[in-house]
Structure formats: C-alpha cells, structure tokens
Amino acid sequence: MPEATESESRKLLGRLREVMAGSDPGQARLDKITQLIGDSMGTEVCSVYLFRDADTLELCATEGLKPEAVHQTRMRLGEGLVGRVARTGRVMNTADAPSEKGFRYMPETGEEGYTSFLGIPIQRLGESLGVLVVQSRDGRTYTADEVYALEVVAMVIAEMTELGAFVGEGAALSPLHQRPVLLRGTCAQEGASEGHVWLHEPRVLVTNPIAEDPRREMERLTGAVEELRVGVDKMLEISAGADKEQLQVLETYRMFANSKGWMRRMEEDIARGLSAEAAVEKEQSQARARMGQVSDAYLRERLSDLDDLSNRLLRILTGQGSQTGAELPPDPILIARNIGPAELLDYGRSLRGIVLEEGSVGSHAAIVARALAIPLIVNVQRVIAEALNGDHVLVDSDQGVVHLRPDESVVTAFRDKMAMQAKAQERYASIRSTPAVTRDGARIGIHMNAGLMADLPSLDSSGAEGVGLFRTELQFLVRSHMPKRSELVANYARVLEAAHGKRVVFRTLDIGSDKVLPYMKPTDEPNPALGWRAIRVGLDKPGILRMQLQALVRAAAGRPLTVMFPFVAQFEEYRAARAELDKVIAGERRLGHRLPERLEVGAMLETPSLAFAPQKFFDEVDFLSIGGNDLKQFFFAADRENERVRRRYDTLNTSFLALIERIVERCAISDTPLSFCGEDAGRPVEALCLAATGIGMLSMRPASIGPVKSLLLRSDLGALRDVIADARERGEQSVRPAVMDWLRAQG
Ligand code: PEP
Numbered sequence: 001m002p003e004a005t006e007s008e009s010r011k012l013l014g015r016l017r018e019v020m021a022g023s024d025p026g027q028a029r030l031d032k033i034t035q036l037i038g039d040s041m042g043t044e045v046c047s048v049y050l051f052r053d054a055d056t057l058e059l060c061a062t063e064g065l066k067p068e069a070v071h072q073t074r075m076r077l078g079e080g081l082v083g084r085v086a087r088t089g090r091v092m093n094t095a096d097a098p099s100e101k102g103f104r105y106m107p108e109t110g111e112e113g114y115t116s117f118l119g120i121p122i123q124r125l126g127e128s129l130g131v132l133v134v135q136s137r138d139g140r141t142y143t144a145d146e147v148y149a150l151e152v153v154a155m156v157i158a159e160m161t162e163l164g165a166f167v168g169e170g171a172a173l174s175p176l177h178q179r180p181v182l183l184r185g186t187c188a189q190e191g192a193s194e195g196h197v198w199l200h201e202p203r204v205l206v207t208n209p210i211a212e213d214p215r216r217e218m219e220r221l222t223g224a225v226e227e228l229r230v231g232v233d234k235m236l237e238i239s240a241g242a243d244k245e246q247l248q249v250l251e252t253y254r255m256f257a258n259s260k261g262w263m264r265r266m267e268e269d270i271a272r273g274l275s276a277e278a279a280v281e282k283e284q285s286q287a288r289a290r291m292g293q294v295s296d297a298y299l300r301e302r303l304s305d306l307d308d309l310s311n312r313l314l315r316i317l318t319g320q321g322s323q324t325g326a327e328l329p330p331d332p333i334l335i336a337r338n339i340g341p342a343e344l345l346d347y348g349r350s351l352r353g354i355v356l357e358e359g360s361v362g363s364h365a366a367i368v369a370r371a372l373a374i375p376l377i378v379n380v381q382r383v384i385a386e387a388l389n390g391d392h393v394l395v396d397s398d399q400g401v402v403h404l405r406p407d408e409s410v411v412t413a414f415r416d417k418m419a420m421q422a423k424a425q426e427r428y429a430s431i432r433s434t435p436a437v438t439r440d441g442a443r444i445g446i447h448m449n450a451g452l453m454a455d456l457p458s459l460d461s462s463g464a465e466g467v468g469l470f471r472t473e474l475q476f477l478v479r480s481h482m483p484k485r486s487e488l489v490a491n492y493a494r495v496l497e498a499a500h501g502k503r504v505v506f507r508t509l510d511i512g513s514d515k516v517l518p519y520m521k522p523t524d525e526p527n528p529a530l531g532w533r534a535i536r537v538g539l540d541k542p543g544i545l546r547m548q549l550q551a552l553v554r555a556a557a558g559r560p561l562t563v564m565f566p567f568v569a570q571f572e573e574y575r576a577a578r579a580e581l582d583k584v585i586a587g588e589r590r591l592g593h594r595l596p597e598r599l600e601v602g603a604m605l606e607t608p609s610l611a612f613a614p615q616k617f618f619d620e621v622d623f624l625s626i627g628g629n630d631l632k633q634f635f636f637a638a639d640r641e642n643e644r645v646r647r648r649y650d651t652l653n654t655s656f657l658a659l660i661e662r663i664v665e666r667c668a669i670s671d672t673p674l675s676f677c678g679e680d681a682g683r684p685v686e687a688l689c690l691a692a693t694g695i696g697m698l699s700m701r702p703a704s705i706g707p708v709k710s711l712l713l714r715s716d717l718g719a720l721r722d723v724i725a726d727a728r729e730r731g732e733q734s735v736r737p738a739v740m741d742w743l744r745a746q747g
C-alpha cells in the first residue's frame with residue numbers, strides 16, 4: 001500500500017477524531033463526517049444511511065445530495081443499491097450504477113447524473129448498522145485503496161454509532177439499543193419471567209477507534225497477540241488429555257493466533273489510522289459477515305472459533321474482564337451465545353430466565369435449566385447484538401418470545417399474564433397434599449422427575465409422593481471428569497436423605513445418543529439414538545455400571561433402594577443387568593457392608609419391542625416405567641430432537657394409546673406396577689388420558705404437578721374412557737379433539 005495513501009487516510013481519521021471529540025450534537029457530527037469524506041476523496045457525493053428500524057434505511061446525512069432529502073428518503077432492506085449493500089453486507093463498486101440490477105432512482109435526492117457508486121456496509125460485529133456511499137459524475141470504479149480507506153472510515157462510523165455519537169437533537173435517530181425489540185426462538189423450558197439482562201460475555205466497548213501513533217498501536221497489538229498465543233499454548237498443555245473435539249478447537253485457535261494473514265490485515269488497518277482494538281474488531285466484523293454466508297458447517301465452526309479468539313484478544317487489549325465491573329442485577333435474565341451445564345449450575349437458581357442465541361432443546365444446558373425450573377428459550381437470533389447489560393427484558397418461554405426493552409403496553413399485558421399464572425399456582429399450592437383421586441375414585445400416584453441435587457427442594461414444595469425417575473446421568477454430564485465411587489456414594493446418600501423416606505427410583509446411567517459425557521471418547525455412530533447407549537453401554541462395559549450399583553447400595557446403607565435400568569429392549573438385557581446387581585449385592589455382603597432393607601428392581605419400557613416380551617419378563621420385574629419420550633419416537637419413527645418431525649404425531653393418537661393399553665394389560669396379568677415418566681405425564685390432557693388407559697402412576701417435572709393434579713381431581717375417568725372408545729369407533733386418528741370437546745362441555 002503506498003505510503004501517501006496511508007497517511008491520507010490517517011489524516012482523514014485524525015479529522016474524524018476531532019469531530020468525535022467535539023461537542024457538536026449528533027446531526028452536526030454526521031454532517032461534518034460526510035463533508036470530510038467528500039473533500040478528502042474528491043467525490044461529489046458522500047452520504048450516510050442508517051437503519052431506522054430492522055427493515056428500513058434512512059438517509060441521515062449527505063454532502064452533495066439535496067439537503068431536504070435528509071431524514072425523508074428511506075428504503076427497505078434489499079431495495080435499491082443501498083438496500084442491497086445493507087442486506088448482503090458486501091461492498092458495491094460500480095462505474096455505471098443505473099445499469100445495475102435493482103437500481104432505484106430517488107428523485108427527491110437529486111442523484112441523477114451521478115453514475116459511479118461505491119457503497120460500503122457499516123457494520124459492527126456482524127450487525128448491520130447502515131451504508132456509507134460515495135458517488136461521482138464521471139463513470140469510474142473506485143480504486144482498491146479508496147475502497148479500503150472507506151472501509152476503515154465505515155468501521156469508525158460503526159463504532160461511533162454504537163457509542164451513540166449521532167443521537168440527539170435534530171438527528172431524528174433513536175439511539176441504538178434503546179428501541180423495544182421482539183425476538184423469537186424455541187422454548188426449551190416453559191415459564192414466563194421479567195428481569196434485567198445479564199450478558200454471560202458482555203460486549204467489549206471500543207471507545208478509541210482512531211489512534212494517532214501507529215507504531216505504538218502495532219506494539220500494543222503484537223504484545224496482545226503474544227499474550228494470546230501463550231494463553232492458547234497453556235490451554236493446550238492443560239488439555240492434553242481432553243477429547244478430540246476440544247483439542248481440535250484449541251489447535252484451530254493456535255492456527256489463527258499464528259496466522260500471518262490475520263496479523264497482516266490488522267497491521268494494515270492500524271497503518272490506516274485505526275487503534276489496535278478497532279483493527280481487531282474490523283477483522284472480526286468481516287469474519288462474522290462471512291459466517292452469515294457460509295453454509296458449510298465445518299467452515300462456520302472455524303469462523304466461530306476465530307470469533308472467540310478475537311473476543312479474547314479484545315479483552316486483553318481493552319483490559320475489560322469477563323464482566324467489566326458490572327453487578328449481577330437482582331433479577332437476572334442470562335443472555336449468552338451458548339453456555340455449558342457447569343457454568344449454568346454456577347449461576348444456579350439466581351437466574352430468572354435464560355435466552356441463548358444458539359443452544360438446542362436437548363442440550364446439557366437445557367437439561368440443567370429444566371432441573372432448576374428456569375424458563376429457557378434457545379435459537380434466538382441477534383439477541384447478543386441487541387441486548388445490553390441491564391436492559392429490561394420479558395421472557396415468555398411458552399410462546400418462545402423475548403421482549404427486549406418492552407414498552408408499557410407490552411409490560412402491562414405480560415404482568416397480567418404472570419398474575420394469572422401466580423393465581424393458578426396459589427390454587428395448586430392449596431391442593432399440594434391432597435391425594436390425586438378422580439371423581440370416580442381412581443387413585444393416581446403423582447411423582448416427580450429429578451436428576452440433580454438442585455431438584456430436591458421441589459419434593460416437598462410440589463407435593464410429589466416420591467421421585468419416579470432420578471436421571472443419574474445428569475450428575476455425570478455436568479462434570480468435567482468421571483466422578484469417583486466415593487463421590488457417587490456421598491451424592492446418592494444426600495439424595496436419599498433429602499427425600500425423607502419417600503421412594504426414589506434411581507435410573508442407572510443413560511448415556512449415549514444425545515447425552516455424551518464430555519470426558520468419554522465419543523463414538524462415531526451413524527444414528528446415535530438407535531446406537532450404543534444406556535443399558536447397552538452398561539452391559540458391554542460393565543465397569544461403570546458396577547461402580548454405580550455399588551455406590552447405590554452403599555448410599556442406601558440399610559434403607560430401601562429402588563433401581564431401574566434404562567432402554568431395555570429385550571428380556572435378556574434385563575436379566576443380565578439384574579445379574580450384575582445381584583453380583584454387586586453378593587460382593588457387598590462379603591465385604592460386610594449393610595444391604596438395602598428392601599430392594600426393588602425395574603426397567604424402563606422405551607422400545608415397542610419390550611411391550612411384546614414374554615409374559616415371564618412382566619412376572620420377573622418388580623415394576624415398569626414407560627419412557628414415553630423414547631417410546632413415542634421409536635413407535636412413530638420420528639426423532640424427538642428433530643424440530644421438523646417431533647410434533648408431527650400426537651401422543652393421543654389411537655395407535656399409540658392402543659400400545660399403552662397393551663402394556664397396561666400385560667402388567668395387570670402379572671400384577672406389575674406400571675408408571676409413565678416421559679414428558680407427556682406432565683401435560684394435563686395427556687396425563688388424564690394416560691390415567692384413563694389404566695396407568696396408575698405418573699412422574700413429571702415438579703412444575704407440572706399442580707396443573708395435572710387439578711385436572712385429575714375434577715375428572716371422571718369412566719366417562720372419559722367412553723369418549724375415547726367412541727372416538728376410536730369412529731376411526732379417528734387422535735382422540736384429542738373428542739377429549740377437548742368433552743372437557744370444554746364440562747367447563
Ligand atoms: C423417556 O424416554 O421418556 C425418558 C423418561 O427418558 P429420557 O427422556 O431421559 O430419555
């Protein structure tokens with residue numbers, strides 16, 4: 001790059017800095033900027049268009065176009081050349097604008113006669129803020145140097161916009177991050193809450209985008225990159241034994257940290273007049289823009305690694321730590337790109353809600369959020385760019401909606417809804433210790449699902465009669481290393497103590513499929529849900545299963561113990577697992593340890609095959625529990641994690657109910673207690689129909705107990721059975737419409 005051009009653009013940036021430092025109101029600043037650029041580039045027109053709302057760009061300042069068009073000329077995202085630059089995030093450089101596809105002439109601006117057009121996106125970290133345009137009469141394309149210089153200027157304008165430099169009297173621009181925004185995502189844990197934003201990783205604010213002394217900035221950058229490299233090497237050293245994926249990420253970090261191209265581009269930005277941190281951010285912005293256009297998952301991941309690395313570098317340069325001195329608000333709603341289960345547990349119940357830009361319904365973080373009963377919405381695009389620490393926020397997880405900085409009317413409607421829910425909760429609290437007996441006298445056992453110590457306080461407050469499903473894998477999933485047997489003993493003992501004698505059904509490890517332990521070698525399977533998981537792992541590699549069974553027996557220390565094996569697909573698997581337990585008991589006896597006072601051993605029925613097992617199987621098990629989440633996915637061949645199909649088949653489908661009835665009948669023949677512990681047990685209408693088909697015990701999330709019990713208490717199962725039978729008789733696919741009509745008729 002020629003020295004002269006470098007110093008030209010440094011001069012321009014120097015003058016921009018004076019504008020920034022001055023006390024002019026926002027509009028005057030913008031006007032000065034367009035003037036400066038027009039002068040220094042020798043172009044007739046320079047204009048700045050900024051977003052008015054998510055879809056509309058507005059001409060906010062111009063040198064060369066008609067001044068009366070300012071704040072009048074608007075275009076939609078994608079409309080005309082300016083709209084196209086904003087939508088694609090790509091530079092447009094043309095000598096003949098009118099012949100470009102999508103060109104739109106705006107007569108009120110007086111832009112006729114300007115044939116060449118250079119449009120530069122103004123963006124900050126992938127967030128599109130507007131477009132910087134220069135136009136000239138002569139039909140020419142702008143040189144690479146000119147484009148580059150304007151990119152640097154656009155970067156500074158982006159920073160200034162972020163800092164609110166153009167807000168104020170006459171600017172007619174509402175400040176960024178002050179408008180109400182509604183964002184949508186997917187519900188991963190129901191609930192509604194109101195609070196204030198707490199960013200897990202707050203955005204780093206660059207307050208000095210322009211620097212006077214490039215040499216000093218180079219030194220700062222080199223020093224910071226060196227610190228970053230040392231840090232990455234250290235991480236690699238510590239993680240020597242980590243899994244392949246983690247190591248791959250760190251190796252990519254190292255590759256980027258040593259990348260000459262990355263470094264060179266940042267150095268060029270500094271030579272043009274940017275500060276070290278602005279140079280890092282400019283590169284980061286461009287990587288993010290590329291990320292939006294890359295469809296290859298692997299490449300996207302690598303670009304997101306680069307993004308993480310840039311964040312680290314920015315923190316080193318600005319000295320802004322992970323929370324920049326901000327204090328956790330009393331009603332925090334956590335906002336993050338993604339978060340690990342252990343980090344989430346660290347926050348614990350202090351959180352009112354969680355909103356993730358990425359994440360998934362089946363992620364470990366979602367499991368923890370459920371255990372803590374914190375409303376969680378995942379897949380909320382743009383939430384990180386939009387939210388600022390301390391913003392007022394409403395999370396309506398049932399609807400999958402986040403209201404950032406809501407206006408009064410939204411807040412009022414939301415609070416009304418919360419008040420209604422609170423009233424319902426009061427009603428549920430009043431029936432907490434009432435047994436669930438239906439109007440026609442059927443007694444349904446109501447138990448809760450749990451998996452972490454954090455769940456157990458709900459055992460008393462929810463009115464559950466016991467824990468019908470304790471998912472032991474959760475304690476394995478939230479750790480970074482395999483727990484020792486002694487840790488497990490202590491843990492299970494604490495669970496039993498907290499249960500105060502209520503029955504706790506410990507399900508042995510259900511790993512594999514979507515539950516992959518971070519410290520176990522991942523197996524590459526074409527279809528993990530149908531693969532090596534749960535009891536299959538336990539039987540093939542019995543070491544962990546034995547250790548877990550020993551821990552359970554020791555934790556019981558003479559108290560009753562209930563053990564359940566997951567994902568049993570055939571009788572033989574149950575027998576083999578039971579034999580492991582018998583061996584463990586014999587071993588414990590030899591060692592002189594106290595044995596459980598009473599031992600109940602059961603299986604989960606999660607594959608249709610087990611419904612057709614020999615009757616002897618039903619005789620041998622002490623109890624069975626239907627894992628409806630898995631049973632349903634295998635019955636309908638519809639992946640429970642796949643958004644496209646997971647809601648396609650109704651639990652109240654007559655075929656599925658026929659399968660449940662068959663299981664009920666087979667259990668009745670052998671007098672085997674049967675429960676249902678999938679998510680459907682916690683949905684009132686589904687729970688009612690399950691009870692009508694003859695299931696005597698339901699195990700669900702604590703928050704579902706009130707609504708389910710309340711409906712059971714008011715219902716007559718005999719009458720419901722007639723409704724179901726009639727719907728079937730008519731050949732209906734699902735009994736839901738008939739059941740809903742019946743419920744409505746009863747008010
Ligand atoms: C089920 O499959 O219904 C179940 C309760 O187990 P999980 O959801 O843990 O697979």
Ligand code: MG
Nearest residue numbers: 606627629630
């Ligand atoms: Mg299951």
